[in-house]
Amino acid sequence: MAMAPIVRMEEITRIYQMGPTQVEALKGIDLSIDEGEYVAIMGPSGSGKSTLLSLVGCLDRPTSGRYFLAGQEVSTLSDDDLARIRNRRLGFVFQSFHLLPRMSALRNVEQPLIYARVPPAERKRRATEALERVNLSHRLHHAPNELSGGERQRVAIARALVNEPALLLADEPTGNLDTATGEEILRLFDQLHQRGTTILLITHDPDVAQKAQRVLRIRDGILVGSDDPEGGS
Amino acid sequence: MLWENVVLAWGALRANLLRTLLTLLGMVVGVAAVIAVVAIGRGGQAYIIGEISSLGSGMVWVEPNWSQVEDFEKPPSLKPEDLKAIAALPGVQEVSPLFLSSLEAASSEKSARVQVNGVGSGYDQVRNLTLQEGRFFNSGEVERQAPVVVLSQKVAQDLWPKEDPIGKTLWLQGKAYSVIGTLKGGSGLQASLGDASPKEVYIPYSSFQRQTGQQDIQAVFILPTSPSDVSSLLQDIQSILDARYGKNTFSVQSLDDILGAIRNVTNIMTLIVGAIAGIALLVGGIGIMNIMLVSVTERTREIGLRKAIGARRQDILWQFLTESVVVSSLGGIIGILLGAGVVSLVSRLTALPSLVTVGSVLLAFSFSALVGIIFGVYPAFRAAQLDPIEALRYE
Numbered sequence: 001m002a003m004a005p006i007v008r009m010e011e012i013t014r015i016y017q018m019g020p021t022q023v024e025a026l027k028g029i030d031l032s033i034d035e036g037e038y039v040a041i042m043g044p045s046g047s048g049k050s051t052l053l054s055l056v057g058c059l060d061r062p063t064s065g066r067y068f069l070a071g072q073e074v075s076t077l078s079d080d081d082l083a084r085i086r087n088r089r090l091g092f093v094f095q096s097f098h099l100l101p102r103m104s105a106l107r108n109v110e111q112p113l114i115y116a117r118v119p120p121a122e123r124k125r126r127a128t129e130a131l132e133r134v135n136l137s138h139r140l141h142h143a144p145n146e147l148s149g150g151e152r153q154r155v156a157i158a159r160a161l162v163n164e165p166a167l168l169l170a171d172e173p174t175g176n177l178d179t180a181t182g183e184e185i186l187r188l189f190d191q192l193h194q195r196g197t198t199i200l201l202i203t204h205d206p207d208v209a210q211k212a213q214r215v216l217r218i219r220d221g222i223l224v225g226s227d228d229p230e231g232g233s
Numbered sequence: 234m235l236w237e238n239v240v241l242a243w244g245a246l247r248a249n250l251l252r253t254l255l256t257l258l259g260m261v262v263g264v265a266a267v268i269a270v271v272a273i274g275r276g277g278q279a280y281i282i283g284e285i286s287s288l289g290s291g292m293v294w295v296e297p298n299w300s301q302v303e304d305f306e307k308p309p310s311l312k313p314e315d316l317k318a319i320a321a322l323p324g325v326q327e328v329s330p331l332f333l334s335s336l337e338a339a340s341s342e343k344s345a346r347v348q349v350n351g352v353g354s355g356y357d358q359v360r361n362l363t364l365q366e367g368r369f370f371n372s373g374e375v376e377r378q379a380p381v382v383v384l385s386q387k388v389a390q391d392l393w394p395k396e397d398p399i400g401k402t403l404w405l406q407g408k409a410y411s412v413i414g415t416l417k418g419g420s421g422l423q424a425s426l427g428d429a430s431p432k433e434v435y436i437p438y439s440s441f442q443r444q445t446g447q448q449d450i451q452a453v454f455i456l457p458t459s460p461s462d463v464s465s466l467l468q469d470i471q472s473i474l475d476a477r478y479g480k481n482t483f484s485v486q487s488l489d490d491i492l493g494a495i496r497n498v499t500n501i502m503t504l505i506v507g508a509i510a511g512i513a514l515l516v517g518g519i520g521i522m523n524i525m526l527v528s529v530t531e532r533t534r535e536i537g538l539r540k541a542i543g544a545r546r547q548d549i550l551w552q553f554l555t556e557s558v559v560v561s562s563l564g565g566i567i568g569i570l571l572g573a574g575v576v577s578l579v580s581r582l583t584a585l586p587s588l589v590t591v592g593s594v595l596l597a598f599s600f601s602a603l604v605g606i607i608f609g610v611y612p613a614f615r616a617a618q619l620d621p622i623e624a625l626r627y628e
Binding site for chain 2: 032057059060067079083084086087088092098100102103111112114115116117119159163
């Protein structure tokens with residue numbers, strides 16, 4: 001059913017200049033994620049997975065190679081254009097939630113729509129809908145410190161979904177949660193996947209990764225692709 | 234978007250209420266100082282100018298140019314023909330010579346040394362004198378050297394403490410003058426002089442000349458028909474006198490010249506003190522910058538997140554710039570209120586008029602907003618330049 005891939009990376013490298021030395025964080029990544037897929041990228045710390053996430057998330061530009069997001073070449077766009085892409089095409093879920101502390105759940109979810117210049121009334125309607133999708137319609141006006149860890153992450157997921165992104169990017173989404181709550185969040189990802197959301201999940205935890213449809217491994221800046229979630233090194 | 238930023242700023246400022254209030258205080262003190270200093274300076278100026286204008290608004294006078302007088306025993310003098318020539322000029326309403334002498338004055342019961350002014354019939358208008366009772370002498374009385382006198386309030390009270398002096402006889406060095414009018418006491422400055430206020434009487438200059446034998450006219454006062462064409466009148470009089478007596482033998486001056494000089498002096502004073510108060514504003518601005526830099530550092534993660542969800546550099550820049558402008562304008566508004574309060578207190582306790590003008594309020598407000606922009610730009614720029622990846626990782 002999927003035609004063009006949502007993510008297509010060709011020969012992506014990322015080299016950091018650290019003083020006199022060059023650090024090659026990514027050494028030629030080829031990655032393709034189709035619409036509706038649920039992919040996990042797994043790797044230990046220092047493997048380059050964070051760098052890859054930044055590149056897929058358009059927070060950074062590759063040193064070389066080409067990156068198409070939803071058919072658009074994004075590796076050469078300006079900062080402002082990348083901000084627009086992040087706003088319209090991507091949704092981020094972080095390990096530490098990154099909610100704005102003094103705002104209600106609803107206001108938090110509205111934030112991306114503010115940058116998309118959506119008028120206030122529609123903003124409110126769409127944010128409410130997004131919170132309903134993560135089963136938080138009873139917590140609209142609670143501030144983050146009045147919510148449990150799982151609820152906070154669900155607010156963050158609602159915020160990631162509110163702009164109808166082409167790709168949901170999750171970086172260790174269960175890292176700050178206990179096992180039961182983590183399971184609950186992963187079940188939510190499953191549901192979202194069932195309903196057609198394309199998800200890229202980044203983790204070091206095999207138990208989390210195995211929930212995905214397809215698991216890729218990254219090590220020393222190279223994808224050592226494997227579709228076997230259980231597979232050892 | 235602007236409204237969103239104001240809402241955001243308000244939330245952020247409320248979250249650190251004490252810090253916000255202390256930052257505000259710097260602006261409040263600065264703005265209040267500027268408002269108060271400028272208003273009190275203007276008020277003082279208006280007061281002094283009002284006082285001086287009450288001596289005869291638009292008044293012009295002629296006197297010997299003292300800097301060129303060689304023999305002070307015999308200064309140059311004017312003749313009655315000169316007065317006629319001046320009176321014939323366009324734009325002249327009244328002309329009066331002024332003779333001065335200090336003489337012994339007595340009523341039937343008391344006596345005092347008074348300043349005798351020998352003047353023309355229009356002198357009350359020229360010098361803005363207002364009558365308490367009776368009338369000023371007319372040109373007919375000047376013509377026939379009538380023995381009539383008008384008393385200042387002080388003389389009237391001193392010589393006739395219990396009675397109405399009108400119709401009574403005042404003896405000036407043994408010569409009888411009949412009292413036809415008394416003047417109102419001065420207000421403001423003159424009133425505050427109290428006992429030192431001048432003991433003056435006014436008689437027709439013709440009577441003065443006859444009594445003292447003094448013929449030389451050394452001072453002439455002129456009332457122009459309208460205050461606007463004083464400068465051309467000054468030139469006309471000067472050229473008549475220059476032609477008759479030589480260049481700059483006599484000097485022609487107007488009260489406006491004096492007022493202009495006073496205005497200049499008080500303006501410079503206000504400017505200097507205002508500039509010092511402005512330094513307080515500068516310090517307030519530095520306080521805002523300091524707090525904004527702290528705020529940017531504290532909210533690095535928020536900035537990272539905002540960038541991740543689609544904020545462009547300029548969105549972040551505006552968010553923080555709005556915040557600093559909200560702080561500074563809020564400080565400006567409170568400072569204006571405080572400054573206006575101080576001014577109205579001062580004007581209640583003193584005779585100074587309160588002069589907080591719409592202009593100065595608008596100026597203070599826009600200046601405080603400007604301080605917010607100037608001192609907010611750098612912190613906001615720093616926020617906008619943050620790298621989203623690093624900012625998201627910031628602990």
